[in-house]
Amino acid sequence: MVAQAIERLSAIADRYDAFLIDQFGVLRDGRGPYPGAAETLARLKDAGKRIIILSNSGKRSAENDRRLVDLGFVSGSWDWFLTSGEVAWQILRREGESTVGARRKCLLISRDGDVSPLTGLDLERTTGGADADFVLLAASEGDVYPLSHYETLLAPAAARGVPCLCTNPDKVMLTKEGTAFGAGRIAELYEELGGTVRWIGKPFADIYVSALEFLGQPDPTRVCAIGDSIEHDIAGAVNAGLHSVLVTTGILERASDEERRQLFAEHGASPDFILPKFIW
Incomplete structure (x- = not known):
């Protein structure tokens, strides 16, 4: 499959009911939010989409949720901030309840x-x-x-x-x-x-199981994952049966088209769309 290049997220928003959006590399980098990212997230929510921020953060969900608001993102422009740390914490809590000694x-x-x-x-x-x-x-x-x-x-x-x-x-x-x-x-x-x-986390199954349970087990083809990592975001989406968008900000910002194609082959995963940046 050859990924389709799009200029703006609005070009495909109507195709999907829900979006799983990566944090680092899509919404922000190590310095702060990308220009237009907060507005795009709010406009996607205003379009009636269900949104989960899906992050390979070892911190729990609530802590990441607060941090994103502190960075200037509009509270309420996503339904849940689901982190790999939250999934792991829940696993450890259940294990602790069953452990004696x-x-x-x-x-x-x-x-x-x-x-x-x-x-x-x-x-x-x-x-x-x-x-x-x-x-x-x-x-x-x-x-x-x-x-x-x-x-x-x-x-x-x-x-x-x-x-x-x-x-x-x-x-x-x-x-x-x-x-x-x-x-x-x-x-x-x-x-x-x-x-x-x-x-625990993208591209592994546990975090996608939690996300899709939260969304009420929707048709996977009506769910789109957006990320900057082929190994984690795109491969995880493919494994879960979801559609995906690769943004060319983040860790692959300096990669050439050929280098990205090599990574598609290496990880056996290709996005449905390629987007220059997270913009409406």
Whole structure:
């Protein structure tokens, strides 16, 4: 399938009842909102569409929701901000309810000292891999630390066969200074060290199951996912049976058409449409 180039989102909006929209790379980058993104989101909502912001963020939904409003997006211009962190938190809560015995020790890998992925869970936080019962990989500080920092931290856990839950599969992240390795790259490192990883978020099924349940199990062909990552957004949409739009902002902003085509082939996923930026 050859993706159709479109100039504006309004060209295809009437074809769909619901949209799953990525945050970083579509609505904003590491510095702030893209020009026109807030207005476009509001106009899409005003057109009667159901909208889920679908993000590979290790933070929970409510925290991301507040942040988007603080950045100038109109409150109420989306129905739910669903994050991989929220899906993982719900999984851990259910597991905790069925677990009997001592509290499990969790090695949390997050950003800026954030401990919110553990808030409300019956877990004990530990700071090293030597005594952890599992690793929760929520975010990367790849713009602060080299990958070797994480290797030193995680190697003892991997050697002991400790499972890892990665709640942000993105291998590249956008920062104020540009790109850096994301939590997904750290999860790959954990596998290279011999550890096992359960991946939560795009392109994996759990987050799409939650999104489609929230929407009332609509016809998948009437749902469109919009993202900047072929590996995560486009492949995830294809696997879930949804239509998709690739925006050429975000992590592939400098990629050529040929480089994008190579990625379509590599990941076995091609978008239905290509859009220069998220604009109405």
